[in-house]
Ligand SMILES: *[C@@H]1O[C@H](CO)[C@@H](O)[C@H](O)[C@H]1NC(C)=O
Ligand SMILES: *[C@@H]1O[C@H](CO)[C@@H](O)[C@H](O)[C@H]1NC(C)=O
Ligand SMILES: *[C@@H]1O[C@H](CO)[C@@H](O)[C@H](O)[C@H]1NC(C)=O
Ligand SMILES: *[C@@H]1O[C@H](CO)[C@@H](O)[C@H](O)[C@H]1NC(C)=O
């Protein structure tokens with residue numbers, strides 16, 4: 001570490017690239033170490049953000065959108081690949097940057113652990129710093145990748161040189177939007193991420209087939225001491241839905257695609273509800289259970305984020321806190337979380353961090369220590385004088401030189417109320433995330449509908465709101481997503497006097513109850529498949545809450561910390577109204593229906609079924625709320641009082 005701080009040089013670390021063509025890195029046709037462009041890094045390494053382009057701050061795009069720009073896409077793939085093939089001891093390698101989050105538990109850039117916290121990563125969980133800590137973390141990753149991309153662009157020649165250099169200057173990391181309906185016929189899991197272990201890259205030295213850097217990260221070599229438990233200490237690459245529990249496992253991304261597709265309506269509702277009904281930063285930001293006054297606020301961006309982690313891991317790296325950051329999908333997922341946070345900030349710009357005791361340790365924080373908006377976000381230096389970034393300092397994404405499509409150009413809207421900006425963000429939320437909520441019926445009811453209650457596609461905006469969600473077929477390889485019918489019942493069955501009822505399972509549980517990640521599945525009736533590993537995409541699944549946890553080890557033990565989250569039931573219940581199984585969402589209909597039909601299953605990510613009664617602290621309450629429907633696309637619904645109906649456990 002010390003050595004790398006003393007005027008370290010980026011390029012020589014890539015030396016072995018040329019010799020490893022067989023392991024599928026890109027062959028640039030020359031020895032990269034001979035190049036003059038030596039990027040000595042400062043000591044300490046400062047996360048300084050990226051420069052604007054002709055006075056504009058570029059946006060981070062959705063990954064499918066980025067893929068439509070061939071030059072940017074090629075540079076992204078080549079940049080990731082180069083970062084992954086850098087020597088693992090290099091401070092700016094994939095291994096070291098990923099390693100900041102969890103394992104290996106070691107200093108990054110010389111930032112020491114506080115006593116007793118040596119067995120942790122720097123990441124903050126169940127914490128008011130959860131959204132803000134990940135912001136400079138992503139900015140660091142973006143800065144490193146951007147720098148490699150500028151270099152790669154400079155290797156092109158002739159007309160291509162300008163083309164690639166322009167693309168490189170505008171490059172910002174993409175996000176994976178797991179709550180917007182994918183294009184017809186595609187799975188929520190982008191094919192570029194899960195579809196192929198190799199990719200053809202049209203680099204400066206011609207088209208070459210290289211290892212797909214979005215599919216897996218190959219350890220070079222694996223440090224089995226750092227990956228503290230089996231089978232992670234045997235897996236030479238990151239895996240998703242591993243095909244076995246020993247070193248021979250491969251990824252089965254089909255399972256990931258199925259699980260994401262099946263849970264899509266749940267992701268949409270949770271996100272839509274977070275934007276509509278979670279105006280307090282303390283509840284929005286993290287999943288810590290707040291005993292007083294939490295009734296309508298069991299969910300949080302962290303809890304929703306956890307469910308995506310566990311479902312994109314399904315027993316692989318993404319499911320475990322200390323291992324997750326090595327999987328390339330981690331950064332795509334977290335960029336989405338950061339975007340949600342930024343959009344939320346526009347809606348609630350004055351709600352911010354209330355000083356709160358840390359629920360758990362991190363590398364530089366001890367449990368119980370007060371965390372506030374000035375707590376140093378380690379190990380991210382803001383300045384060569386050794387000052388760290390703080391939550392206050394990262395409040396506006398512009399300090400790092402990026403924005404997002406929905407908030408582009410909105411300087412300072414993240415700190416001060418701006419009615420026009422809020423209307424614009426609400427319209428985007430309705431368009432992108434409203435489709436599984438009764439709110440979409442209300443907004444749509446101003447428009448023409450057919451006899452089934454579907455909005456007629458005369459207005460292209462409404463057509464986009466109600467696309468048919470198809471079983472997915474990707475480039476010849478079938479990824480059958482359980483089609484989740486978007487056919488909404490006639491508005492009159494759901495909405496009365498501009499109000500409708502939301503049904504929710506409020507869940508709380510001790511995060512480390514099972515010493516590792518697990519799923520809480522709710523079904524209508526018993527699960528159909530005898531194989532618990534198929535439950536995450538079972539046909540009668542009402543929704544899944546996944547608990548993202550750590551292995552049993554001293555530093556990352558989260559003790560008896562209670563976390564909370566939700567499984568929204570409204571979308572699935574609306575489907576049953578459409579199908580004629582039930583007649584409305586009124587309590588006298590739904591309460592007995594749920595009592596008779598709603599079934600609970602708890603299963604660990606390795607498929608072991610657990611008796612819910614033995615899961616420490618598990619409580620599930622079925623509640624409903626009256627919600628006032630939005631009157632236009634630029635409004636969000638407003639939630640009123642909550643009724644507690646019964647406890648499932
Ligand atoms: C790469 O190109 C080759 C030759 O055109 C083709 O056979 C192969 O399917 C391509 N691979 C991918 C992952 O697209
Ligand atoms: C492997 O990880 C362990 C534990 O984090 C660490 O002590 C050791 O130095 C690492 N080995 C190498 C070769 O980096
Ligand atoms: C790994 O697990 C698979 C599937 O359970 C099994 O078929 C195989 O024999 C195991 N290999 C080793 C080396 O244990
Ligand atoms: C991957 O998972 C799907 C869905 O469960 C299954 O049909 C397929 O056989 C699996 N493939 C492998 C190689 O295990």
Ligand SMILES: *[C@@H]1O[C@H](CO)[C@@H](O)[C@H](O)[C@H]1NC(C)=O
Pocket residue numbers: 280281282283290354
């Ligand atoms: C937000 O929630 C926290 C934690 O429950 C509470 O202390 C704070 O007063 C709330 N803020 C507002 C403005 O209601």
